[in-house]
Amino acid sequence: MKRTSRSLGQTTGVKHISKGIRFLQLFENLGVPMLLVIILIIIAFIAPRFFIRTNLTNLLINSSILAVTGYGMTLALAREGLDLSVGSVQAFTACISASLLGVTNIPLTIIGTLLVGLLIGIINGLLISKLRVPPFVTTLGMMSIVRGAALLYTKGESVLITGHENYARLNSGRILGVPVPLIIALGTLAILYVMLRHTPFGRHICAVGGNESAAVATGLRIDRITIAVYGIVGMTAALSGVMLSAQLMIVDGTLGVGLELKAIAIAVLGGTSLSGGSGNLPGTLISALLLSTIGSALNILKVPAYYQYLTTGLLLIFALGLDTLRRILVNKIALRR
Amino acid sequence: MNKVVTTSKSDSDQPKKTIRQRLAYIFGQYTIQWLLLFAAIILSVINPNFRQFSNIRNILLQSSFIGIGAAGVTLVIINGGIDLSVAGIVGLCGVVLAMLVPKIGIAGAIIVTLILGLILGWINGVVVVRVRVPAFIATLGMMNIYLAIGFIITNAKVLPVTDKTFRALATKSFFGFPIPFLAMIVVYLICFVVLKYTFYGRFIRAVGSNQMASFIAGVSVDKVRIFAFMLVGFFTAVACVFLTGYLSHGQAIMAIGYELRVIAVAVVGGTSLKGGSGTLIGSFTGALFFTMISNSLNLLGVGAYWQYVAVGLIIITALGIESLRRRVLGIT
Numbered sequence: 001m002k003r004t005s006r007s008l009g010q011t012t013g014v015k016h017i018s019k020g021i022r023f024l025q026l027f028e029n030l031g032v033p034m035l036l037v038i039i040l041i042i043i044a045f046i047a048p049r050f051f052i053r054t055n056l057t058n059l060l061i062n063s064s065i066l067a068v069t070g071y072g073m074t075l076a077l078a079r080e081g082l083d084l085s086v087g088s089v090q091a092f093t094a095c096i097s098a099s100l101l102g103v104t105n106i107p108l109t110i111i112g113t114l115l116v117g118l119l120i121g122i123i124n125g126l127l128i129s130k131l132r133v134p135p136f137v138t139t140l141g142m143m144s145i146v147r148g149a150a151l152l153y154t155k156g157e158s159v160l161i162t163g164h165e166n167y168a169r170l171n172s173g174r175i176l177g178v179p180v181p182l183i184i185a186l187g188t189l190a191i192l193y194v195m196l197r198h199t200p201f202g203r204h205i206c207a208v209g210g211n212e213s214a215a216v217a218t219g220l221r222i223d224r225i226t227i228a229v230y231g232i233v234g235m236t237a238a239l240s241g242v243m244l245s246a247q248l249m250i251v252d253g254t255l256g257v258g259l260e261l262k263a264i265a266i267a268v269l270g271g272t273s274l275s276g277g278s279g280n281l282p283g284t285l286i287s288a289l290l291l292s293t294i295g296s297a298l299n300i301l302k303v304p305a306y307y308q309y310l311t312t313g314l315l316l317i318f319a320l321g322l323d324t325l326r327r328i329l330v331n332k333i334a335l336r337r
Numbered sequence: 338m339n340k341v342v343t344t345s346k347s348d349s350d351q352p353k354k355t356i357r358q359r360l361a362y363i364f365g366q367y368t369i370q371w372l373l374l375f376a377a378i379i380l381s382v383i384n385p386n387f388r389q390f391s392n393i394r395n396i397l398l399q400s401s402f403i404g405i406g407a408a409g410v411t412l413v414i415i416n417g418g419i420d421l422s423v424a425g426i427v428g429l430c431g432v433v434l435a436m437l438v439p440k441i442g443i444a445g446a447i448i449v450t451l452i453l454g455l456i457l458g459w460i461n462g463v464v465v466v467r468v469r470v471p472a473f474i475a476t477l478g479m480m481n482i483y484l485a486i487g488f489i490i491t492n493a494k495v496l497p498v499t500d501k502t503f504r505a506l507a508t509k510s511f512f513g514f515p516i517p518f519l520a521m522i523v524v525y526l527i528c529f530v531v532l533k534y535t536f537y538g539r540f541i542r543a544v545g546s547n548q549m550a551s552f553i554a555g556v557s558v559d560k561v562r563i564f565a566f567m568l569v570g571f572f573t574a575v576a577c578v579f580l581t582g583y584l585s586h587g588q589a590i591m592a593i594g595y596e597l598r599v600i601a602v603a604v605v606g607g608t609s610l611k612g613g614s615g616t617l618i619g620s621f622t623g624a625l626f627f628t629m630i631s632n633s634l635n636l637l638g639v640g641a642y643w644q645y646v647a648v649g650l651i652i653i654t655a656l657g658i659e660s661l662r663r664r665v666l667g668i669t
Contacts, residue, residue: 084597127653127657131657131660131661132660132663132664133653133656133657133660134604134609134610134611134656136600136604136610137601137604137610137652137653137656138653138656140597140600140601140649140652141648141649141650141651141652141653141656142649142653143597143649144645144646144648144649144652145645145646145649145650145653146649147645147649148642148643148644148645148646148647148649149646151641151642151645152640152642152643152646156642253642261421261477264473264474264477265474265477265478268471268474274471274473274474275471304488304493306484306485306488306489306493306589307485307489308485309481309482309484309485309488310481310482310485310486310489312478312481313477313478313479313480313481313482313483313484313485314478314482315478316470316474316475316477316478316481317464317468317470317475317478317479317482320468320470320471320474320475320478321464321468321470324468324469324470327469
């Protein structure tokens with residue numbers, strides 16, 4: 001596998017990139033969107049009821065909530081780490097936002113909830129960078145701690161959010177016909193995309209994730225970058241917690257179980273490598289749409305819910321298998337020249 | 338076993354070491370074992386219920402379900418991989434076992450289950466090694482697929498296992514020790530022998546610490562990696578046999594969350610996720626440690642929710658101590 005990536009690096013250094021490689025690179029960028037279009041066409045034939053307005057709205061809301069968590073995970077993967085605590089953070093912050101609504105207004109609730117997420121993320125970052133506990137273990141521990149905190153905070157009961165029409169509009173409202181959650185997801189995408197692609201900080205994330213010792217040698221402050229990345233991951237998880245609480249209007253400490261693996265799955269499907277150094281945020285959003293589309297279509301076709309496990313699994317293996325095929329082809333073309 | 342070979346070598350090269358380094362070495366090398374010992378002593382002193390025979394038997398019994406699974410996962414992590422599919426393997430093997438026990442008898446059902454475990458592990462290995470999907474994603478995907486198959490063949494039903502002899506396997510004792518615990522000891526001995534004395538096993542650690550170097554040295558890296566995944570599949574199936582007997586039912590979601598727990602046990606036991614280093618005795622102790630902590634929290638009347646917090650703190654603290662130790666000793 002290492003040989004493959006090295007010769008791939010060499011080919012990109014070649015000035016004249018052959019048509020074949022260019023086609024394959026295009027395919028890399030368009031692979032998941034194409035899959036989404038193909039699946040939508042198939043759905044149009046076998047389940048036309050999929051395209052009714054309420055279903056599409058629901059689909060967009062669900063995928064927006066998933067995508068927002070996925071963005072943070074994409075950044076963590078670009079930093080060559082990962083965050084397993086996002087599911088628990090989503091549950092905890094959803095509960096926090098529910099109780100904050102009781103004492104203060106909506107903007108302060110959202111800000112307070114995001115700060116809680118930021119705080120948890122910063123603790124993760126501190127443990128990872130200062131104490132040098134591997135990210136997998138730190139966030140696995142934090143996943144357990146925050147889950148416990150969420151259950152303790154709610155005493156294991158459900159919290160009903162009542163009398164906050166405006167808060168519910170965070171979920172059900174529309175601006176120019178576009179559901180608000182989708183606007184939140186697109187807005188977050190825009191901010192994080194610009195940050196990752198067009199700011200020094202974003203380039204530093206990829207630099208540290210791609211080659212940590214080289215980044216140290218160039219004098220980057222790795223610890224700060226790591227803490228900031230995990231802070232952002234915590235904030236995105238908290239944002240998805242706010243969105244989820246606005247969607248459900250009844251929250252408990254058991255929300256978001258298994259979200260961490262889903263978020264990693266959509267980030268990787270979207271083209272972000274587990275080995276760090278790059279992050280594809282738009283890909284994450286599209287993969288979230290893809291997963292939710294399949295789930296929703298299966299629901300409409302009245303396929304038992306557990307078949308969704310099968311589609312998620314097959315999709316992961318299939319997409320990553322295609323990626324391998326692409327790399328092999330790139331190498332073959334490169335060798336022929 | 339030979340985690341700190343490099344330090345003991347440098348020990349003989351430069352005998353002058355500060356007292357601080359020596360202390361760190363003595364208490365550091367077996368961090369988790371020391372923790373287990375201290376925790377066990379303190380708990381037996383402060384809580385008379387803890388030191389009762391039946392409670393200790395309980396701890397041994399419960400630690401074996403997670404410990405047997407952790408043995409295989411430790412091997413694959415040492416090999417530089419990871420396996421998140423064990424919950425799926427337990428689920429699928431569990432339902433197959435529960436279906437087969439009434440039909441072809443206990444021995445036949447167990448043999449089929451173990452072979453199924455080997456095959457599932459082999460599939461994981463092929464997907465990771467030959468299709469070259471990163472292990473994390475490949476096994477995550479395979480877990481979903483195994484779970485789905487488990488659901489589909491049972492129609493999402495719970496299959497009860499009523500055979501008394503089969504259930505006795507997981508609940509009865511042999512010379513005072515629960516049978517699953519004895520099985521766990523056997524499993525760890527087998528893993529030890531495999532890692533030390535078999536052809537492929539000896540390369541598991543080598544491939545884990547440097548794949549390229551192993552490849553250049555002529556090790557058939559692919560075969561070794563697939564072998565490691567097959568071992569995980571097999572030992573997970575062993576754990577599944579006892580778990581099914583203990584729960585007396587088979588169900589696809591019978592082991593949800595198992596994958597992260599066994600990895601936590603391996604990691605707390607000192608296995609590095611970067612591959613190449615890790616000990617079986619560490620995972621063995623780790624399994625006992627985790628079970629003992631949650632058992633004693635139960636006895637002390639700590640609520641289930643606080644236990645989540647405690648377990649998380651323990652994971653982070655154990656690894657924090659480990660990384661401090663490495664920094665004090667100057668191991669990077």
